[in-house]
Amino acid sequence: MQNAKQGDTVVIDYSVRTGDGTVVGDTKETGPQAIKLGDGAIFPQVEQRLADMKVGDQETVAIESDKAFGARREEMVIDIPRQNLPADADPQPGMALQAQQPDGSAVTLYVVAVDEQSVKADGNHPLAGEDLSFDVTLREIQDAA
Template identity: 30%
Template sequence: MSEQVIGPKSEVVFHFSIKLEDGSAADSTKVHNKPAKLFMGDGSLTDNFEKCLLGLKTGQSKSFDLRPEDAFGQPNPDNIYYLDRSKFGADTPAKVGSIIAFTQPDGTELPGLVREVAGDSVTVDFNHPLAGQPVTFEVDILEVKN
């Protein structure tokens, strides 16, 4: 049986960890021992994360250091909104540090982080929590199907 190499259309089962500069884990599939499953090109990972996987084989482990632009991007000031405090209620209080899911016009939910509460104005950041941060992306390839 030939070794399966990850290509642009592969189905990949893998464990991953995303670590911050200080070495702390931001995310890891190993915590609950539930590997991730990915169809390359399906949009669930950014192009840069997918490029890290191309060419790896079943059984391989690798670590990649990614700049913010190659990982979760830089924070976009257009993703910071100032909302009226009246939009928040008892079930979703406007508290700094709270992550609240906001329903978009198309029905999808988008998580926002409450950054500041000043008077009747609530600042909500819809950038990815890891935006602007360099990360280390560690992968263990468990299975590749082409």
């Protein structure tokens, strides 16, 4: 039985958990996912492990927060005055907003609190500061052409 290698497309099932065991993503709803090794579609640590696996193998890959979505940065939590939002905006906690940074690049902000004067939004990725654990099962290897 062959191992997966760079350039191959692999079909995997996975479950992603935070350090406290909370499942934050899996393929139960979506079904197995196809990933081309070397395309950067998944964390490099998972990709490296997949390259050593054979069909049917199951592995757990731990990824420390600094190698996942980075450390949580409190300076990324900002207050936005209501007058800076569109008049028809109805922000609610948990809602994602798109904003433009001074350099013109886009950033996603997540609403964490709302009051009459302002909206508190968090520019950190929701998993920033979290160690992650990927449980991966290799289902199929499609050789690179």
